[in-house]
Amino acid sequence: MALISRQQDVTLLQTRLEPDVNGFLISASAGGGRIATCPLIVLHQLSQPGMYIVQNKVFDIERSMLMFHTLKLGDPVLTSKKHAGAEPLSFSPSFFVESMDLARQALPNFRTPLDQPYPRTRKLAVFTHVHNEDIYLKIFVDHYRKLTDPENIFIIDHESSWRSPYLIDAGGAQVIRIPRGAFDDRQIVRYCAWFQRFLLMEYEFVIHVDCDELLLHRHGTEALVALLEATPEPAVFQCKHMIEVIQDIDHEAALDPVIPVSMQRNWGYDSGIGKPVLASAPATWMAGFHHSLDDHCLRREEDLWLIHLHAASYEESVRKNQHMIHRVAAMKFLDGAPDERYLPDPDKVARDYRANLQKNATPMPEWMKGMF
Template sequence: MKAPLAAVTMVFNEETFLPVWLRHYGDQIGPENCFVLDHGSTDGSTRPPSVQGASVVRIPRSPQDDTLRCGFVSDFCASLLSWYDAVIYTDVDELLVPDPAVHGSLLAYAAGVGEGDVVTALGFDVVQVPDLEPALDWTGRLALQRDWIRFSSAMCKPVLIRRRVAWAPGFHCIDAGPAFSDLFLFHLRYADLASGLARLHRTRNQAWVTPEAGSHQRMPDGQWEGMLRGMAGLPGRTDITLLPDDPVLAYWRDQVLDSASIRLDALYRIDLHLSGDALWRLPDRFRDRF
């Protein structure tokens, strides 16, 4: 009999985000079912006791190559399906939360996913409003410290698999269109200005496979801060429920599905540049979930 659910991420020197990822998924499915693919970390974040009982697979450090990375992760997650009913892959700054109005836990959600299915999360950037919100305490409940999220099609990722898939670079798409339900992805890259700039310093200075690769992770500090503050300056809405009958959520979800209908043979099966025109206040039922 297989175990119900595994969670996988891949890291290099993620001393801020990895403890958050391990706490979130370890609490949900047990640390023994969490797998960290360590791409040559040197900061101690992937060594005991920091890894909190998770399994660590160490691979040699090499220049960042998203095509190579996705191929390796696709094969690794497929291999885990020999031992698990379902496997989650997310980047280390991405937290999955099934709708608390329907599901008591991530394990309960995964138990309802059909054999051979792949679930695409509804994706959001968690956005700090720097003029109103202080720096994050990464050891505490993040959703109690941040009020605002922004819809992002780039974060609508196929994240929970019950069959082998081949992720495209960036893990945004697979060789099939999106299949949404009530699973949400909260992306933390923009949740804290200071931490975001610190991470940008590392990614800007690490080796990349080509001079063009990873341009969004190598931009100047001022450009990145301006992007975050631009998001923070969007109008805020407090009427969004994130329930299935929410017309605003349905509008953006349908925009993604419509974009998929004309990309049937493309590497990226959805338009990755659909971003909400407002910040939405995070509904209270999510506040104790991450």
């Protein structure tokens, strides 16, 4: 079994695309004795010799070798009709560095022998990315400090225009403030993927969620810790359930961040979205973080539940929408129309809450009471 490493180049096939004379399909040859090629990325040659630009609308180049990173790579068979006109390419492994789990590679450094992986010094980190958040920040930190020390919780503040007191005093969590440009889901995914890889150099596991998402194990915090202890191999865990908590605005009071949410809210529903939120290997998220491309190490856990508080506070929804109007021009669908979900209309928010409750809500499972 051969892994991509600093000592081994990767042999690929370059096949000219038709009718575009400057287009090339890059494939990897893998398998013991027989060729199994899969298209990876499309490159377009630039005017400068040997220079290429990625032409791929779905995946980033960092994902291209992910499915092959544990396969034995063989030399291409150029005599096959299937590969007629193909020529071998040799890439430096640094070309694929972001698809490598560097923490598990034996790399030359001053701290470990060459035949041992880099030792991770801590068990679990949690991080989220936020913009103009408020009470969910406190709920987020209070929940995840049950799993790890606050210093292992990271809040990436995407240049909030309003600094919440829970951001100024984050309960011991580390706040990382970065500048904000135009809203771009793909850019956020890319940044969070890099940050997760950075954390995985020192932490065995990393949780990435929105700050209104709380990860639960059906059997409690100790069971979640035991799951981590029993998982030595690289894995990306996908929650089997995602509960959308809904406030009954006609009968439930405003959300108090000091009191457990499950003691204040009685309604929710399972959206069926199983987000991959816990990982000990680099995750490959799609925009929105609802899906990942990690079939080689993806584990769907029946006992992992994700609690989504997006609709748990009417007051918080109205407040966030009022801040959103200042950048609503950047929040557009592909056709250029404004995203009406974020228009600052309290009456519309109230109507949406009531309609959501009437259409979807079921009683909160009894076992969840007091767990978040």
